Amino acid sequence: MDALRPDRSSATHFGLPRALEEVRKIQPKRTLFTGMMHLMDHEEVNDYLTKLLESEGLDAQLSYDGLCIAVRL
Numbered sequence: 001m002d003a004l005r006p007d008r009s010s011a012t013h014f015g016l017p018r019a020l021e022e023v024r025k026i027q028p029k030r031t032l033f034t035g036m037m038h039l040m041d042h043e044e045v046n047d048y049l050t051k052l053l054e055s056e057g058l059d060a061q062l063s064y065d066g067l068c069i070a071v072r073l
Contacts, residue, residue: 003033003062006040016045020052023060031060032067 001022004013013035014022023031036042042062052058 001031001033002035003040004035004037006045016040020058020060023058024056029059031058032063032069033060034063036062 001019002014003016003019004010005015007015007017009015009018016033019033036045040062042064046061049058049060049062052060
């Protein structure tokens, strides 16, 4: 899911707060956020997302360049 900024959405992209709202509605098994800008501190945001896994059961993290995802067909 798109999550461009750590603080707010824009006209064309979700920010992290809005993206998390959508994740709570959709309730996927796992969420990988993409398209982050330089203001997103990868380690800091992933630490925050880990806390959401513990408190809310939301399995979400920031993706990264070169990430490979296995897909069973």
